[in-house]
Amino acid sequence: MERFEISTRPNGEYQFCLKTSDNEVIITSEDSFRSFRDCNNAILDVRKAAIHESAFEKQRTHDGHFFFRIRTKNGDVAGVSRLFDGELICNNYIQMVQNSIVRAAMTEY
Secondary structure (H helix, E strand, O other), rough: OOOEEEEEEEOEEEEEEEEOOOOOOOEEEEOEEOOOOHHHHHHHHHHHHOHHHHHEEEOOOOOOOOOEEEOOOOOEEEEEOOOOOOOEEEHHHHHHHHHHHHHHHHEOO
């Protein structure tokens, strides 16, 4: 089952990532957060946004990899995916996120 992990950066700020049951990072937070509460609120925003297909913005890097961003309803980038070798794989991960993000567990590190 997918899960959100909240961790602390060396500067003391918080970040989150969404991982698969195999511990593979799917998305990470675009920003860092000064408080645990702010980070948790960002996760809630991602959960709300990701149920809508329009929240996903798929892009291609200059070297041909694909990735996606999740935008909140006010247009802010809340999460960025890892790079994928092909568009089909990227599409599959978008679908997985849409299907699992609402029930993803949360852990703190």
